[in-house]
Amino acid sequence: MTVPSTDSSFAPSSPETPAPAPAPVAVAWGDGIGPEIMDATLAILDAAGARLDVRPVEVGLSVYERGQSAGIGPEAWDTIRQTRVMLKAPITTPQGGGVKSLNVTLRKTLGLYANVRPVVSLHPYVPCRFPDMDVLIVRENEEDLYAGIEHRQTAEVTQCLKLITRPGTERICHAAFALARQEGRKRVTCMVKDNIMKVTDGLFRRVFQEVATEYPDIEADWRIIDIGAAMLADRPEQFDVVVCPNLYGDIISDVVAQIGGSVGLAGSANLGQGVAMFEAVHGSAPDIAGRDLANPSGLLSGAVMMLGYLGQGDVAARVRNAWLRTLEDGVHTADIPDGPHRVRTVGTRAFAAAVIDRLGQAPEHLAAVQPPAAPTLVVPPPTPRPDKQLVGVDVFVDWDHDGALPAARDPDIIAGLLRAQPTDDIDLVMITNRGVKVWPNGLPETFKTDHWRCRFQKRDGAPVERRQVVALLGRLVDRGVDVIKTENLYTFDGVQGFSLGQGQ
């Protein structure tokens, strides 16, 4: 399929100037409502004169059903790597094990580390309790719990690794400030839970504060994610740009899209270094698929961001202005909350036709859009490596006290087993269960699973030799201790790189 406009009224160049080559874009029609909203979106872009060379790619359900567990095949990867820009309709992720989320795979494989979701109130045309809200959520897209590293370790306990990295956090915080500056926004708010996760979320907040010093023209503040999310849902107009790790960003961006009027309205950009993917924030809505009911606005909003990215800001503004005018004229799909400004409820195709009819018009009341520019992402230089010292090891042990009930499991017994041999090197200093200290001096009331973290260090906290750790593990295995994993304890430039046990 090729899409460039045949409508000469939108021709971008005079006959003397050769028209710029159409931008190659990989396009995935997706699942559920995907094909309907993609057709509608492409029809609008085509009529608006978007200079695109559309290269279809097949991803999603049909690929999963052919047995490719990633939902994408080699041909699609080749096309995306050639175009480096993708417009993607929502994908249905099959339930159950053995299948990877295609969305997460695409974002991580292509290094699309910044997920950018603007939500602006279109009140009163789209009824919204917050007429002044205009928020840009910048979500880290690759790390955090979405690293997808999960294990079942004992009969009772599973874990998911939360990875927050310095380079990953630097990049996303720079992206948030750079976007704020580019869009003339005033403030960036960081949301984390660093009062609990002092090492991981603590790093995110520290890096945010460091990066903020490079943007003195932008105000920087931070909030704990729980109260921050509550305030965002209650007073979104008080926020400008919000940056946060992956999971928090995933949740708050949907909350913000929903309170903005409908999840069907919001689009998002997934940006990496020289590669980008644009989409709607919502899913494939199988409940309304194939019924000409879906709102194409979310995907269209993503496509408008794509046009700005491709340097076709003039077309982007034309599309967005026609879309705003359509909403002002009361032409709405059924998902938009009913209100006094609704004149006609239409289906997907009629909505697209209404937008096309208004190309060249501007909204009368909502703010008309200036051509957006491609976001400039900053690549921060690598930071010097700190001095790293091994100072101990956490040994995780599976032990259920011969099948005792959790309340009856006695940490003194496992401590005795772990310390059976007098030693002049590393010694057991603490045992925790689900992070709570249970030895020494634990409380009998503490619930105890079969998963024990046993911390070994020198009593004076001095550095430890690697071979001492290996020897310790050998001794524990010889004593029949079921070691399920170890985690080395390090200091970095003398600063402790691990958390204390709760109650330690």
Ligand code: NAD
């Ligand atoms: P969903 O966003 O598809 O639907 C939630 C509700 O919103 C439904 O009632 C739906 O009818 C409605 N809705 C969503 N988009 C709409 C639109 N454009 N117009 C009108 N109404 C709309 O969420 P879900 O039901 O949780 O997920 C369905 C599938 O989509 C799942 O397989 C999920 O994994 C997938 N999903 C994909 C993406 C993506 O591809 N980026 C994102 C989220 C969910």
